Amino acid sequence: MDYARMKFYCDESRCIECDGCSVACAEAHELPVGISRRKVVTINEGIPGKEMSTSIACMHCTDAPCEQVCPVDCFYIREDGIVLHDKEKCIGCGYCLYACPFGAPQFPRDGAFGAKGAMDKCTMCAGGPLETNSEKERHLYGQNRIAEGKVPVCAAMCSTKALLVGDAESVSNVYRARVMARGGKGSNSPYGWDKAYKNQ
Amino acid sequence: MKKSIILFIALLGLASVAYAADSQIWGEMRIQNILGYGQEESWKLGPLFTMLQHKYFAWIFLGVLIGVPAAFFIHYKIIGPKVFPHSEKKYYAFSLYNRIIHQVAAVSFLVIIPTGFIIVFGDFFGGGTFVRMAKNLHGIFTIPFTIVVIPMALMWLKEALFNMDDVKWFMILGGYLSKEKKPILAGKFNAGQKMWYWVAILGGITMILSGAMMYFLDFKMEMLHNLAGMSQIDLLRAAAILHNVMGFIVLALFITHVYMSMFAIKGAVHSIITGYIEEEELKILHSTWYKKLKDQGKF
Ligand code: HEM
Ligand code: SF4
Numbered sequence: 001m002d003y004a005r006m007k008f009y010c011d012e013s014r015c016i017e018c019d020g021c022s023v024a025c026a027e028a029h030e031l032p033v034g035i036s037r038r039k040v041v042t043i044n045e046g047i048p049g050k051e052m053s054t055s056i057a058c059m060h061c062t063d064a065p066c067e068q069v070c071p072v073d074c075f076y077i078r079e080d081g082i083v084l085h086d087k088e089k090c091i092g093c094g095y096c097l098y099a100c101p102f103g104a105p106q107f108p109r110d111g112a113f114g115a116k117g118a119m120d121k122c123t124m125c126a127g128g129p130l131e132t133n134s135e136k137e138r139h140l141y142g143q144n145r146i147a148e149g150k151v152p153v154c155a156a157m158c159s160t161k162a163l164l165v166g167d168a169e170s171v172s173n174v175y176r177a178r179v180m181a182r183g184g185k186g187s188n189s190p191y192g193w194d195k196a197y198k199n200q
Numbered sequence: 201m202k203k204s205i206i207l208f209i210a211l212l213g214l215a216s217v218a219y220a221a222d223s224q225i226w227g228e229m230r231i232q233n234i235l236g237y238g239q240e241e242s243w244k245l246g247p248l249f250t251m252l253q254h255k256y257f258a259w260i261f262l263g264v265l266i267g268v269p270a271a272f273f274i275h276y277k278i279i280g281p282k283v284f285p286h287s288e289k290k291y292y293a294f295s296l297y298n299r300i301i302h303q304v305a306a307v308s309f310l311v312i313i314p315t316g317f318i319i320v321f322g323d324f325f326g327g328g329t330f331v332r333m334a335k336n337l338h339g340i341f342t343i344p345f346t347i348v349v350i351p352m353a354l355m356w357l358k359e360a361l362f363n364m365d366d367v368k369w370f371m372i373l374g375g376y377l378s379k380e381k382k383p384i385l386a387g388k389f390n391a392g393q394k395m396w397y398w399v400a401i402l403g404g405i406t407m408i409l410s411g412a413m414m415y416f417l418d419f420k421m422e423m424l425h426n427l428a429g430m431s432q433i434d435l436l437r438a439a440a441i442l443h444n445v446m447g448f449i450v451l452a453l454f455i456t457h458v459y460m461s462m463f464a465i466k467g468a469v470h471s472i473i474t475g476y477i478e479e480e481e482l483k484i485l486h487s488t489w490y491k492k493l494k495d496q497g498k499f
């Protein structure tokens with residue numbers, strides 16, 4: 001079977017900074033306080049014409065840098081491009097964060113010494129290496145919506161449909177259609193795609 | 201002593217600031233990181249760290265781990281150890297204070313270095329609990345080393361300053377390439393030991409600081425950001441690169457230090473345990489110092 005390559009895209013001209021995606025994510029996966037797998041940021045705040053908001057999480061990169069630096073090799077990349085990791089193997093060294101262009105990996109503090117715990121990041125709602133939809137998988141990685149054929153919760157919840165996720169071709173088509181509708185202005189690939197997907 | 205305790209408390213204080221303040225990594229700074237990542241005008245530390253860690257660091261560590269002991273093994277087989285009689289007169293060279301400070305540093309290193317290796321070769325050890333434990337020990341044993349590093353720096357500073365003897369010592373590599381027992385010019389510490397002093401002290405402090413940055417991760421130090429002109433995430437990348445590169449040097453000289461004291465000069469290690477050095481050993485390996493002591497009527 002030929003797998004489609006899954007991608008995220010957030011349309012800055014549609015995002016209204018409602019934080020729906022990050023709240024939906026935190027609730028769906030019951031994330032601990034202080035961890036936001038998805039985060040909405042606003043740049044150029046107050047500058048007319050330049051202010052924009054966008055929603056950021058792990059982009060599930062092509063040739064993912066995080067996977068390249070992990071000293072315990074706990075990452076694995078699914079055939080559909082989703083980048084996942086094994087939290088029981090992870091030692092919380094922080095290297096993946098240093099390598100990541102998007103600041104996606106986060107570290108809840110754990111244990112008596114308050115050391116960095118196992119890394120946490122967006123799974124594109126695809127769970128982890130444990131048995132699909134098992135209690136343990138849900139506890140460690142959150143919901144596995146992909147296995148159930150559902151769209152990741154952030155994109156499903158986005159009221160303006162700024163945040164999209166899907167196979168590369170469909171997402172690119174929507175992107176092109178929107179750029180055309182706006183009169184063809186704007187860059188020729190979505191924000192961040194050059195780094196995440198090397199424009200492939 | 202006081203200074204290192206203050207430093208330690210300051211670091212702890214920094215940790216609490218870290219949790220209170222706005223995130224320097226996952227907040228608004230995140231956009232700067234994304235925009236700057238690998239760009240022409242940026243430091244390109246993200247791609248640089250990725251490339252170095254992906255392709256080189258573990259191999260260089262492995263090279264040092266195998267290469268340095270291999271060179272010494274050959275040295276041991278061809279030239280062999282220097283053996284000095286242990287029945288002769290001895291000189292009391294290291295006070296109890298010296299020895300305690302040194303032993304705390306020694307024990308710290310004996311934990312820090314192997315655990316550092318376990319982290320570097322974490323995939324070999326399968327990750328998980330064992331490697332996580334190594335990581336925690338690596339951090340915990342940094343604390344005793346942090347406490348003694350300044351006292352150690354001060355107690356041996358005078359003897360560790362380089363002088364003319366050292367040039368001559370380097371030219372014959374301390375006489376370790378010959379079997380002959382000719383007196384070698386050197387004070388209380390020879391040039392090799394001085395080199396280790398500076399690497400252990402300055403390199404050690406570098407390791408403590410870069411390690412602490414990686415440990416605390418999300419702290420805010422305006423001064424440091426301004427000084428370095430880097431964002432938090434780039435500081436962390438720089439710290440990770442520095443910790444590895446300095447790690448190679450500290451490691452290579454640490455192995456050398458152990459080889460010299462345990463094998464190359466048979467039994468030299470006893471001097472830092474009991475405080476006494478053999479007269480013969482002084483006469484040959486630290487002849488300048490020996491002459492001085494003799495003039496003072498110590499022998
Ligand atoms: C004087 C020597 C050293 C000191 C004081 C020191 C200290 C530290 C500290 C405090 C950390 C942060 C630990 C944490 O995040 O929980 C760290 C991390 C690390 N150290 Fe060292 N270290 C030293 C030498 C070495 C050596 C020789 C190696 C390699 C053989 C090494 C490899 C590492 C690695 C790979 C990390 C990153 C993983 C991590 O953060 O746990 N270190 N070091
Ligand atoms: S965004 Fe970061 S964590 Fe996600 S795949 Fe890319 S490098 Fe890895």
Ligand code: SF4
Nearest residue numbers: 070090091093094096
């Ligand atoms: S924090 Fe975990 S996932 Fe990230 S590089 Fe370290 S061991 Fe790998």
